[in-house]
Amino acid sequence: MSALTVTSVAPLTPRMTRVTFTGDGLPAIGTWPDQQLKLLFPKPGHSAHVSDSPDVGVWYQAYLALPDAERPWMRSFTVRSLADGVLTVDFVLHGDSGPASRWAANAQIGDVIGRFGPSRDYARPLGTADFLVFAGDETALPAIASLLEPLPPEQRFAAVVEVADPVEEQEIPGVRWVHRSAGDDLVTAVSALEVPPSTWVWLGGEASAVRALRRHFVGLGVAKEDIEFAGYWRRSLTQDDAPTAEDLAEARERIASLGE
Ligand SMILES: Cc1cc2nc3c(=O)[nH]c(=O)nc-3n(C[C@H](O)[C@H](O)[C@H](O)COP(=O)(O)OP(=O)(O)OC[C@H]3O[C@@H](n4cnc5c(N)ncnc54)[C@H](O)[C@@H]3O)c2cc1C
Known part of the structure; x- marks a missing residue:
């Protein structure tokens, strides 16, 4: 430390x-x-x-x-x-x-x-699919910005970030903004994306939104190992609170997908 x-x-x-x-x-x-x-x-x-x-x-x-x-x-x-x-x-x-x-x-x-x-032990490689999806809320914005910066210009992608309102937007090329103040939300916006069969997905943000989006992409046929996901925070729970049953199930799936 x-x-x-x-x-x-x-x-x-x-x-x-x-x-x-x-x-x-x-x-x-x-x-x-x-x-x-x-x-x-x-x-x-x-x-x-x-x-x-x-x-x-x-x-x-x-x-x-x-x-x-x-x-x-x-x-x-x-x-x-x-x-x-x-x-x-x-x-x-x-x-x-x-x-x-x-x-x-x-x-x-x-x-x-x-x-x-x-x-570096925790660095994960970016997907090599035709199309990349990055989605998250403001807590994931630093990660999404750092993931977008090195992308080659020919890479096709969608980056969707939910923030409170338009004044929360930052100058990050390629990001589509979703505003809670307008009644919009990340899950609805990202679920409306049309993605090709060769798609890799990165998800970060409020845990239930991340879970819903992961289920959505699995339902579309995206392989589980092509979905990088992490619940960054949990509504009404601090990072000191014990994992919920859903958190534990998610952790088990993540460990299983590492072995695939
Ligand atoms: C891998 C990873 C990377 C992260 N990177 C960032 C980052 O770069 N910048 C960043 O700001 N956050 C980031 N986060 C999220 C951050 O760790 C959490 O928001 C964390 O809970 C903040 O700690 P806290 O002490 O402020 O709140 P806590 O003590 O954990 O929670 C207190 C209360 O605040 C609520 N809460 C926590 N976060 C939010 C939020 N964003 N919006 C509304 N309510 C909330 C909780 O539900 C709880 O009720 C990251 C999380 C992970 C797992």
């Missing part, structure tokens, strides 16, 4: 803020699309430091061994960019109830949090 120190904070939209960090080990990480990492947010009166072990098993045991009141909140995020030793993360400001969202809304230059990852 390494410390990250805030070097800038800038609002991107009313509900999304961009934070840049410096920290030990960043220049050695390298870059790839959809780089996922764990960020650790300190509990009041404590630091976010856990253990310096690079071994994930050892590190996680040390994390669990900390008393509740000291154990930092751990949340998943995506590298928006990593260049010249500067890590950029875009945080959705979804309200005060989440420690990550609350931290981001109040972040100041010099604040220190922790990070574990990103690791």
Whole structure:
């Protein structure tokens, strides 16, 4: 685990803020699309430091061994960019109830949090199909943007992102925006896409929407191993809450698809 120190904070939209960090080990990480990492947010009166072990098993045991009141909140995020030793993360400001969202809304230059990852061990190759679909909500926007950037110009794709309203749109070429304020939603918009038989799909965002879309594409005949999917957050549940029966079923399917 390494410390990250805030070097800038800038609002991107009313509900999304961009934070840049410096920290030990960043220049050695390298870059790839959809780089996922764990960020650790300190509990009041404590630091976010856990253990310096690079071994994930050892590190996680040390994390669990900390008393509740000291154990930092751990949340998943995506590298928006990593260049010249500067890590950029875009945080959705979804309200005060989440420690990550609350931290981001109040972040100041010099604040220190922790990070574990990103690791190349978790990098997944992009599909090689004729047509690629990327779909998610604002939490998946950093990942979708990083996946679209390296696509060759001849690659055919659809990228659909659901946000609260038009002011939440960002300058990301190729994205079709869906606005909750207009009564539209991701599942309806993506289900209306016409896709060819050779299609690969990437889904991220609110867990029930991701599940519904995965079912939709399986129903269209897209092979399960050609659907990369992850529930990024669960309505009314924090990332500390235990997995639901649906989460566990999804995890089992994901493990099974890795073996196929
Ligand atoms: C692999 C991965 C990559 C991710 N990348 C990013 C990223 O780059 N940027 C980013 O902002 N998020 C990202 N997320 C999503 C983020 O981890 C979750 O939104 C997380 O719950 C935020 O933690 P929190 O402490 O703010 O809220 P929590 O303590 O986890 O949840 C508190 C409450 O807020 C609700 N909640 C959580 N997220 C949202 C939301 N987006 N909208 C509305 N309500 C919400 C929960 O249902 C709960 O009721 C990613 C998730 C994963 C798994």
